[in-house]
Amino acid sequence: MTTEExxxxxxKKMSAYSEALNIMYWDMRTGAPKKGISTRSEAVGTLSSELxxxxxSEEMEGYxxxxxxxxxxxxxxxxxxxxxxxxxxxxSKKIPADEYREYVVLSSKSESVWEEAKDKVDFEMFLPYLxxxxxxxxxxxxxxxxxxxxxxxxxxxxxxPGLTTDIIDEVFGQLKETIVPLVKKISEKxxxxxxxxxxxxxxxxxxxxxxxxxxxxxxFDFEAGxxxxxxxxxxxxxxxxxxxxxxxxxxNDFRSAIFGTIHECGHALYEQNIxxxxxxxxxxxxxxxxxxxxxxxxxxxxxxxxxxxxKYNFDLMKxxxxxxxxxxxxDDFLRAINFSKPSLIRLDADxxxxxxxxxxxxxxxKGLFNGDIEVKDLPQVWGDxxxxxxxxxxxxxxxxxxxxxxxxxxxFGYFPSYALGFMYAAQFKAAMLKDIPNFDELCLRGExxxxxxxxxxxxxxxxxxxxxxxxxxxxxxxxxNAKYLADYLFxxxxxxxxx
Amino acid sequence: MTTEExxxxxxKKMSAYSEALNIMYWDMRTGAPKKGISTRSEAVGTLSSELxxxxxSEEMEGYxxxxxxxxxxxxxxxxxxxxxxxxxxxxSKKIPADEYREYVVLSSKSESVWEEAKDKVDFEMFLPYLxxxxxxxxxxxxxxxxxxxxxxxxxxxxxxPGLTTDIIDEVFGQLKETIVPLVKKISEKxxxxxxxxxxxxxxxxxxxxxxxxxxxxxxFDFEAGxxxxxxxxxxxxxxxxxxxxxxxxxxNDFRSAIFGTIHECGHALYEQNIxxxxxxxxxxxxxxxxxxxxxxxxxxxxxxxxxxxxKYNFDLMKxxxxxxxxxxxxDDFLRAINFSKPSLIRLDADxxxxxxxxxxxxxxxKGLFNGDIEVKDLPQVWGDxxxxxxxxxxxxxxxxxxxxxxxxxxxFGYFPSYALGFMYAAQFKAAMLKDIPNFDELCLRGExxxxxxxxxxxxxxxxxxxxxxxxxxxxxxxxxNAKYLADYLFxxxxxxxxx
Numbered sequence: 001m002t003t004e005e006x007x008x009x010x011x012k013k014m015s016a017y018s019e020a021l022n023i024m025y026w027d028m029r030t031g032a033p034k035k036g037i038s039t040r041s042e043a044v045g046t047l048s049s050e051l052x053x054x055x056x057s058e059e060m061e062g063y064x065x066x067x068x069x070x071x072x073x074x075x076x077x078x079x080x081x082x083x084x085x086x087x088x089x090x091x092s093k094k095i096p097a098d099e100y101r102e103y104v105v106l107s108s109k110s111e112s113v114w115e116e117a118k119d120k121v122d123f124e125m126f127l128p129y130l131x132x133x134x135x136x137x138x139x140x141x142x143x144x145x146x147x148x149x150x151x152x153x154x155x156x157x158x159x160x161p162g163l164t165t166d167i168i169d170e171v172f173g174q175l176k177e178t179i180v181p182l183v184k185k186i187s188e189k190x191x192x193x194x195x196x197x198x199x200x201x202x203x204x205x206x207x208x209x210x211x212x213x214x215x216x217x218x219x220f221d222f223e224a225g226x227x228x229x230x231x232x233x234x235x236x237x238x239x240x241x242x243x244x245x246x247x248x249x250x251x252n253d254f255r256s257a258i259f260g261t262i263h264e265c266g267h268a269l270y271e272q273n274i275x276x277x278x279x280x281x282x283x284x285x286x287x288x289x290x291x292x293x294x295x296x297x298x299x300x301x302x303x304x305x306x307x308x309x310x311k312y313n314f315d316l317m318k319x320x321x322x323x324x325x326x327x328x329x330x331d332d333f334l335r336a337i338n339f340s341k342p343s344l345i346r347l348d349a350d351x352x353x354x355x356x357x358x359x360x361x362x363x364x365x366k367g368l369f370n371g372d373i374e375v376k377d378l379p380q381v382w383g384d385x386x387x388x389x390x391x392x393x394x395x396x397x398x399x400x401x402x403x404x405x406x407x408x409x410x411x412f413g414y415f416p417s418y419a420l421g422f423m424y425a426a427q428f429k430a431a432m433l434k435d436i437p438n439f440d441e442l443c444l445r446g447e448x449x450x451x452x453x454x455x456x457x458x459x460x461x462x463x464x465x466x467x468x469x470x471x472x473x474x475x476x477x478x479x480x481n482a483k484y485l486a487d488y489l490f491x492x493x494x495x496x497x498x499x
Numbered sequence: 500m501t502t503e504e505x506x507x508x509x510x511k512k513m514s515a516y517s518e519a520l521n522i523m524y525w526d527m528r529t530g531a532p533k534k535g536i537s538t539r540s541e542a543v544g545t546l547s548s549e550l551x552x553x554x555x556s557e558e559m560e561g562y563x564x565x566x567x568x569x570x571x572x573x574x575x576x577x578x579x580x581x582x583x584x585x586x587x588x589x590x591s592k593k594i595p596a597d598e599y600r601e602y603v604v605l606s607s608k609s610e611s612v613w614e615e616a617k618d619k620v621d622f623e624m625f626l627p628y629l630x631x632x633x634x635x636x637x638x639x640x641x642x643x644x645x646x647x648x649x650x651x652x653x654x655x656x657x658x659x660p661g662l663t664t665d666i667i668d669e670v671f672g673q674l675k676e677t678i679v680p681l682v683k684k685i686s687e688k689x690x691x692x693x694x695x696x697x698x699x700x701x702x703x704x705x706x707x708x709x710x711x712x713x714x715x716x717x718x719f720d721f722e723a724g725x726x727x728x729x730x731x732x733x734x735x736x737x738x739x740x741x742x743x744x745x746x747x748x749x750x751n752d753f754r755s756a757i758f759g760t761i762h763e764c765g766h767a768l769y770e771q772n773i774x775x776x777x778x779x780x781x782x783x784x785x786x787x788x789x790x791x792x793x794x795x796x797x798x799x800x801x802x803x804x805x806x807x808x809x810k811y812n813f814d815l816m817k818x819x820x821x822x823x824x825x826x827x828x829x830d831d832f833l834r835a836i837n838f839s840k841p842s843l844i845r846l847d848a849d850x851x852x853x854x855x856x857x858x859x860x861x862x863x864x865k866g867l868f869n870g871d872i873e874v875k876d877l878p879q880v881w882g883d884x885x886x887x888x889x890x891x892x893x894x895x896x897x898x899x900x901x902x903x904x905x906x907x908x909x910x911f912g913y914f915p916s917y918a919l920g921f922m923y924a925a926q927f928k929a930a931m932l933k934d935i936p937n938f939d940e941l942c943l944r945g946e947x948x949x950x951x952x953x954x955x956x957x958x959x960x961x962x963x964x965x966x967x968x969x970x971x972x973x974x975x976x977x978x979x980n981a982k983y984l985a986d987y988l989f990x991x992x993x994x995x996x997x998x
Contacts, residue, residue: 016545019538020519023526035723036741039518039778046515224534242535279538 114408155413237271266299293421342390613907654912736770765798792920841889
């Protein structure tokens with residue numbers, strides 16, 4: 001066997017371990033029996049540790065060295081694969097295998113405890129696990145190295161390479177300049193639409209059927225994926241041909257399931273449309289959390305909240321919950337689903353105030369990792385910040401600091417990518433309009449394939465073959481520009497509320 | 500670390516791989532997206548191969564040698580664990596790792612193809628896979644060694660140690676002496692009960708709810724297990740605290756789901772009640788297929804078909820399908836669910852004719868491995884034997900040779916254990932009656948815990964710490980005795996049909 005072949009064989013073996021771990025993860029989240037969780041966590045720890053050992057093995061090091069020495073002679077996919085694996089190797093090599101294993105076991109348990117703590121609205125129950133997750137993560141940062149004098153930068157860089165607190169502070173600042181005055185004007189205007197029908201009973205089984213119908217419209221391939229139900233929705237690309245999403249059904253608020261499903265669908269379409277040629281390689285994955293989020297938000301916001309999408313789908317939805325929408329004209333429906341008002345739950349937040357939820361989490365994470373905030377004070381800090389930014393305060397930790405899965409799973413530095421993704425999405429949309437000027441007309445006809453084709457052509461198919469800003473530059477012809485999102489929000493809400 | 504500790508660490512690592520493989524298997528059977536199956540099969544092959552390598556590694560050999568040299572000084576569980584692992588080591592050591600890997604990949608694919616072939620009623624589609632499975636198995640037999648001059652004995656011994664064609668020919672002969680005259684008498688008697696209501700509509704969702712209720716009654720622990728739906732029902736012990744079963748819902752024949760669920764429940768109770776002290780060890784498993792089947796058949800036949808069970812549960816079932824049972828007295832219901840008539844599908848067969856289905860499969864397997872039967876002739880051979888033994892012939896391969904999953908998964912030599920399990924079960928029941936003379940009264944009250952406790956005390960808790968015949972001897976005070984089953988069938992059917 002040539003070095004390339006041996007290298008590929010090792011990667012293939014590693015991808016088998018990833019598949020197993022992904023399925024175990026999915027299983028734990030979608031209904032694994034409770035008593036089996038602790039053994040399962042141990043098993044996940046063992047396999048992760050084996051996978052980690054392979055990724056930092058001398059065998060791997062040898063292949064990377066040999067192939068790295070003659071990058072020019074490798075075909076482009078192989079060359080990029082070597083580069084991506086080399087980067088991960090350099091990062092991983094810094095963490096001792098035992099500590100990584102402990103970290104994985106801890107995060108697996110922590111996530112299960114979080115789920116129970118959230119159910120029971122008991123922050124104290126989750127507290128020691130969160131403290132442990134943070135100190136373990138700080139420990140990892142020490143191995144990775146502090147970036148630009150700020151340990152939190154090290155975390156940001158893992159999800160969106162190149163991102164720092166300096167950049168985020170600036171971009172979030174620009175957005176704030178648009179959002180804060182808009183939120184203020186809306187509250188002064190005092191012309192909120194009637195939204196009562198949103199909270200009328202919509203049977204769960206019917207929401208399920210409608211969610212499946214919407215997924216089919218948008219191009220989700222059910223032969224290469226499935227939809228399930230969880231407390232906290234997620235999308236999981238096990239392989240390109242097995243991409244699973246979950247949603248949360250609330251009978252008294254269909255928006256949770258419908259928009260949640262559309263959001264996760266955006267993630268899933270990204271994973272399902274990576275070039276099949278990359279299957280089994282580490283480059284067969286989203287290139288960054290921000291780009292990933294740009295796809296989910298593109299679908300959730302620019303399609304799922306588009307008036308033409310609902311001109312096509314409103315009657316269909318009515319069939320699934322006839323009484324609820326009996327006397328609701330489409331215009332009232334559109335104003336209701338696009339209404340903006342400060343709220344407590346990020347996942348239910350409207351698109352205007354959404355970024356404020358992100359900013360709060362961003363500032364808390366910075367504080368936790370710079371030592372300005374202690375975990376035990378989180379409920380207090382959380383409440384204070386919600387009061388400051390949104391003028392409201394959670395009554396309990398279930399609708400406060402316990403609402404998100406991220407910290408329980410060690411995903412610190414991840415939140416900013418949600419807002420960044422929204423900026424990318426707005427920028428993609430602007431570029432797409434040049435190629436597909438009849439975007440709204442397509443939504444009106446329920447024809448989403450050319451939109452999906454554009455995203456596949458410019459974003460999905462590359463996987464990790466391109467870096468985030470390379471994707472953005474090649475697709476839109478310019479670097480990151482917060483203006484597109486700011487303009488979109490300004491125009492939309494000025495019109496909706498007659499500001 | 501001591502040798503014991505190192506040995507245990509290796510076993511724990513191996514059990515993590517088993518957990519992953521079991522979950523992947525469960526996932527593939529319960530709804531994994533179709534397009535992902537081929538990659539999944541490769542991943543299963545890779546992890547199985549790694550597990551296999553560990554089981555035959557020099558490291559393992561070293562521990563076994565060291566511990567085997569001082570068995571007397573080991574605690575009993577450790578000593579038995581060493582013995583069980585040593586046996587498996589000796590068996591496995593004979594198979595080259597690459598060939599084992601190929602075999603696992605093939606059986607995984609073969610099982611998926613079978614499922615599709617069964618759906619499409621297309622034996623030709625499955626034919627090359629089955630041929631391949633048989634030649635691969637013959638290849639494995641050559642490595643293991645032919646037992647007592649008959650390659651099929653080698654397979655029998657894997658599922659029920661000590662069993663040979665000589666013994667089976669004899670025991671099946673005894674049973675035949677009872678069954679064949681009974682079947683003949685019943686057909687001559689011409690007093691079959693009305694069974695039409697069995698085939699009336701029973702909504703699937705209601706069957707689901709009822710199945711869950713029955714499982715709870717019988718003591719199935721839903722915090723350590725779950726119930727799902729598949730084409731071919733199965734029970735899978737992932738760990739002692741995660742035991743999953745599946746069932747098949749047929750809206751026009753509730754017996755498929757209800758008795759199928761009770762059957763798989765018997766398997767599950769065995770796995771859930773193995774001593775927790777054994778968790779993670781290779782001895783935490785059923786001791787043989789026959790003993791496993793004795794538990795499922797005990798529940799399916801001696802509880803699920805017991806008239807007192809239905810005196811307690813008939814009204815409950817009526818609630819789930821009121822019209823169907825509106826004018827059905829309990830006695831008619833009991834005669835209907837216990838009616839005996841030759842049929843084509845093993846899983847739907849009544850308990851009297853059931854063993855004939857097994858005998859047919861046993862004879863075909865013997866023929867396939869002794870070279871007397873060719874795979875391409877199976878539909879013909881199958882039909883001929885059904886005509887000879889049961890007087891009926893399948894109209895297509897879906898209700899014929901394609902009906903069982905076993906051969907697609909390489910489970911040759913497994914079928915006889917079903918009939919053997921029935922004999923064990925009848926023998927356990929006779930012994931249990933000495934300790935629990937009010938067995939029928941307990942069924943009448945829906946109190947199954949002392950029955951479960953007896954089985955746990957005498958069978959479940961030991962896992963593989965005892966061999967099948969040791970379990971039987973200790974629990975019943977004698978060796979295998981076909982008389983108990985023969986007597987049970989004779990008494991029951993003589994009474995039911997006034998013979």
